[in-house]
Amino acid sequence: MKKHAAKAASGTIRLAWRDALRLGLREALLRDERVFLMGEDVGRYGGTYAVSKGLLEEFGEARIRDTPLSESAFVGAGIGAALNGMRPIVEIMTVNFSLLALDQIMNNAATLRHMSGGQLNIPLVIRMTTGGGRQLAAQHSHSLEGWYAHIPGLRILAPATHEDARGMLWSALEDPDPVLIFEHALLLGMEGEIGAEFRAVDIDHAALRREGRDVSLITYGGMLHKCLQAAERLAESGISADVLDLRTLRPLDDSAIVASVSKTRRAVIVDEGWRSGSLAAEIMARIVEQVFYELDAPPARVCSREVPVPYAKHLEDAAVPQVEDIVATVHQVLA
Amino acid sequence: MATPDCKPSSACPEFAHAADARALLWQMVRIRRFEEKCAELYSAGKIRGFLHLYVGEEAIAAGAVPELRAGDAILATYREHGHALARGVDAGAIMAEMYGKQEGCSRGRGGSMHLFDSTRRFFGGNAIVAGALPLAVGFALADRMRGRDAVTACFFGEGAMAEGEFHEAANLAALWKLPVLFLCENNLYAMGTALTRSQAQTDLAARARIYRMCGGSVDGMDVLAVRHAMREAVAHVRAGNGPAFLEFRTYRFRAHSMFDPELYRERGEVERWKEHCPIERFQGRAIAAGVLDEGELGRIESEVAAEIAAAVAFAEAGTWEPVEDLERDIYARAPGMAPADHPLESRS
Numbered sequence: 001m002k003k004h005a006a007k008a009a010s011g012t013i014r015l016a017w018r019d020a021l022r023l024g025l026r027e028a029l030l031r032d033e034r035v036f037l038m039g040e041d042v043g044r045y046g047g048t049y050a051v052s053k054g055l056l057e058e059f060g061e062a063r064i065r066d067t068p069l070s071e072s073a074f075v076g077a078g079i080g081a082a083l084n085g086m087r088p089i090v091e092i093m094t095v096n097f098s099l100l101a102l103d104q105i106m107n108n109a110a111t112l113r114h115m116s117g118g119q120l121n122i123p124l125v126i127r128m129t130t131g132g133g134r135q136l137a138a139q140h141s142h143s144l145e146g147w148y149a150h151i152p153g154l155r156i157l158a159p160a161t162h163e164d165a166r167g168m169l170w171s172a173l174e175d176p177d178p179v180l181i182f183e184h185a186l187l188l189g190m191e192g193e194i195g196a197e198f199r200a201v202d203i204d205h206a207a208l209r210r211e212g213r214d215v216s217l218i219t220y221g222g223m224l225h226k227c228l229q230a231a232e233r234l235a236e237s238g239i240s241a242d243v244l245d246l247r248t249l250r251p252l253d254d255s256a257i258v259a260s261v262s263k264t265r266r267a268v269i270v271d272e273g274w275r276s277g278s279l280a281a282e283i284m285a286r287i288v289e290q291v292f293y294e295l296d297a298p299p300a301r302v303c304s305r306e307v308p309v310p311y312a313k314h315l316e317d318a319a320v321p322q323v324e325d326i327v328a329t330v331h332q333v334l335a
Numbered sequence: 336m337a338t339p340d341c342k343p344s345s346a347c348p349e350f351a352h353a354a355d356a357r358a359l360l361w362q363m364v365r366i367r368r369f370e371e372k373c374a375e376l377y378s379a380g381k382i383r384g385f386l387h388l389y390v391g392e393e394a395i396a397a398g399a400v401p402e403l404r405a406g407d408a409i410l411a412t413y414r415e416h417g418h419a420l421a422r423g424v425d426a427g428a429i430m431a432e433m434y435g436k437q438e439g440c441s442r443g444r445g446g447s448m449h450l451f452d453s454t455r456r457f458f459g460g461n462a463i464v465a466g467a468l469p470l471a472v473g474f475a476l477a478d479r480m481r482g483r484d485a486v487t488a489c490f491f492g493e494g495a496m497a498e499g500e501f502h503e504a505a506n507l508a509a510l511w512k513l514p515v516l517f518l519c520e521n522n523l524y525a526m527g528t529a530l531t532r533s534q535a536q537t538d539l540a541a542r543a544r545i546y547r548m549c550g551g552s553v554d555g556m557d558v559l560a561v562r563h564a565m566r567e568a569v570a571h572v573r574a575g576n577g578p579a580f581l582e583f584r585t586y587r588f589r590a591h592s593m594f595d596p597e598l599y600r601e602r603g604e605v606e607r608w609k610e611h612c613p614i615e616r617f618q619g620r621a622i623a624a625g626v627l628d629e630g631e632l633g634r635i636e637s638e639v640a641a642e643i644a645a646a647v648a649f650a651e652a653g654t655w656e657p658v659e660d661l662e663r664d665i666y667a668r669a670p671g672m673a674p675a676d677h678p679l680e681s682r683s
Contacts, residue, residue: 068506072500073468073500076473076500077470077473078473080469080487083470084478085477085481104470107463107466108461108466113666114664115444115445116453116459117441117442117451117664118663119452152665
């Protein structure tokens, strides 16, 4: 751990995003003996993206469990273990593979509490990587968190900052309901600074990452950083952007969205999901429902193109939202 | 005790005494009469949705469920009234659930296919075929990790063995040597599709053995054989030897659900199976052995009739959950509310 988490300025550490995730995992395993991690290659391999590297050696095979390639069985086993007193963290290698466990997530995790008349709690956390940008083509690159955000009974989180990468897991484990955490794969290597002390984070509210007057960029996860870059570029042309990091995709923090858009009167939603039936569509609908008469321009969206994400770099770049797309859309909205 | 290969031993099991025989018969009669009442109430429009009756299969729940301890967990399918009753879930709460009343064991949110009673460790009532099997593996994993000697019993139909979830769950339970009882009720039809028309290997125990699970096939129309096999399997699993699999060979006397015209099987086949009725068969043996008499049978019928009448009255008297409560219990923690024991130190 230490080699990844070099001490920086006093009270802060500089580290890669994946190491912040690992600190969160380690903290959870240390704090509560009911916590265990299970998934494909989380143990001996050290995690497909090296997130759980070293945890098997520290916590042993009972708590760092390599599973067979049986997404439905190990996600379902996580639900059963949560119902029976444990605090499981289930890792699914990538969002596309989670579809093999969709029955368990939808028909059991999201449903059992209500269907049992409130008798059952499922304090389960499921983590998975999401998003494109690594030339892994159409079975490893999609952003399906918007689908999951459609389902009542689930709480959907998308950390974007290092602090959230470390802190959201613990808050999710303390939550009595099933929580899905979507970790954008492009962020894994990103360096950043966080406070040395472990801090729990709130998982109910969006956070304003940059303050502006002219337009609200509403986004989450991997797209936050593209929005911040776009905001820098826009500032050079004298346009000042609010950048709202949703953080929690279900339930959505309506009041934060309304507050930002009421201030700027213009909204651009940036979502790596496909446009049709997307989370971006939901956010746009809520803006129209709640602040329609305060808008100076129709809200706009920057989403992925409606194709299976392709392999070739130039095609993949064209398929997912880029900084230039965000900048161009803002100019259109302000025109 | 389990035989070395853990196949149910062939020794003909017998009831220990009159009270034992009475308890087994009472439970089977109770389930049968409860199901017959459900059919009647369905026709009267009191129960709606899908209703899957257990008539003909009573020996399995009546023989197997009492072999579990209070701390063990049970998961079942959408044909689970019998298991719930045998586990001690209140008949009135089950009936009220089917009426859709808030006094029902799932507050009227589940209906016939989703009976829950966490105080009895009865965890549904799952209408996704094989959907409960991975959950059962997780229950057993938690018991193992917490050092408890509880077992988890998971009932499912033979149709579930065509699902990938059966194979994934069986492999994981066996790989991790978890205390799961995979209890297959083979009534020969997955809805209307015969086992021979849907599965290449119809020797179901053979398919469990490929995962190195011990177990075997049992006459599911014989409550004593069911109990005997279950007792051995529970002991084997509780002792830490890993999961076990039992196939109970049975038959459903009635249609799959109330919408089923039964075009897929011959009337004669149903009649032939009815000759193996688990209740009549057991009654005959008990009377021949001199442990029960006609008078006792009559008393069982009266007791059961009184209990079911009371259950129906309870359901009739039940109340509708206010519509304002519709969205209650979707989350244990209301959105926008920080966990009570978790003061926020930062909002990053």
